[in-house]
Amino acid sequence: MSTTKASPASAYRPPRAIGGGARKSGRAWRAGGSKHLRRRRDLIGYVFSGPALVILGIFVFYPTFYALYMSFTNASGFNEPSFIGLQNYEKAFTNTDSLNAIWHTIVYAVVYAPVVIIVALALAVLLNQTGMFLRSLLRTTIFVPFIISMAVAALAYSFILNAQTGILPYWVSRLGITLPDILNSTTWALPAVIWVAVWKNFGYFMVIFIGGLQTIPGDLYEAAEIDGANAWRRFLSVTLPGLRPTMTYVIILAANGAFQAFDQIYVMTGGGPLRSTETIVYRVYIEGFKNFRQGYASALSFILMAITMVVGVIQLIISRRQEKDLA
Secondary structure (H helix, E strand, O other), rough: OOOOOOOOHHOOOOOOOOHHHHHHHHHHHHHHHHHHHHHHHHHHHHHHHHHHHHHHHHHHHHHHHHHHHHOOOOOOOOOOOOOOOOOOHHHOOHHHHHHHHHHHHHHHHHHHHHHHHHHHHHHHHHHHOOHHHHHHHHHHHHHHHOOOOHHHHHHHHHHHHOOOOOOOHHHHOOOOOOOOHHHHOOOOOOHHHHHHHHHHHHHHHHHHHHHOOOOHHHHHHHHHHOOOOOHHHHHHHHHHHHOOOHHHHHHHHHHHHHHHOHHHHHHHHHOOOOOHHHHHHHHHHHHHHHHHHHHHHHHHHHHHHHHHHHHHHHHHHHHHHHHHHHH
């Protein structure tokens, strides 16, 4: 009787791991469970963010895209809009009133942003060196104008600066000085509306700067003082570099606020005298709601948006380069 010998390779059978199938099924169950949990978390996120997205879609995205469409039409609010291409944009850069408004907006931003930042930073540095109780009291007092609406502040300054009944002209005249009719002067009307914005907003920026100052380590000031640096040198070498992120944030806020100036101009001057205080936003209001040229007003709005975005991008690029140089 013949017997067949199995080869060593075929004869060997590795021992089967006990519970291997259970481990595989456990891993598969955990993978399926984790996917289920991810889907559940995503669903919860969609449920909670859904209402906000719907509101943004209705009140932000849809009006924005519709206004973009209108900027290429001759819409007036009373007709069926027809497509006219880039005529509104061409008119914006050739029309004297629009160019005048763009120029005043740039002047407003160039004057307002540095002034409000310098005033806010100077007060923040001074208050940061006072005691806690006095700092809180002064900070609250200076912050109060920011709570007031711009329209109310503008109305108050309209009475203060009035040439016939204003408090400021009266008290200055007691000193033997005669002020011009500020709000009816093509020279002084624009500085007056800029000052109202500075007065109202510098307390807000001051509070932001105080928060930034409190993040700068005190050891840096002590080291600079030991090295013989005076107060001005410590400000330049320690305070300003430490406030760089805060400064970027404040500059962007101030620039955006300047480009959107409208309330105090509407209340105090109505764009006058001789359109010397008209800004882009005020011109959008005139064209859209008084002249009923809504397509043209939409084009002006998107020109303003483009200017604001360019200024913001330039500022971000500069700040990032400065951060790289410091690193």
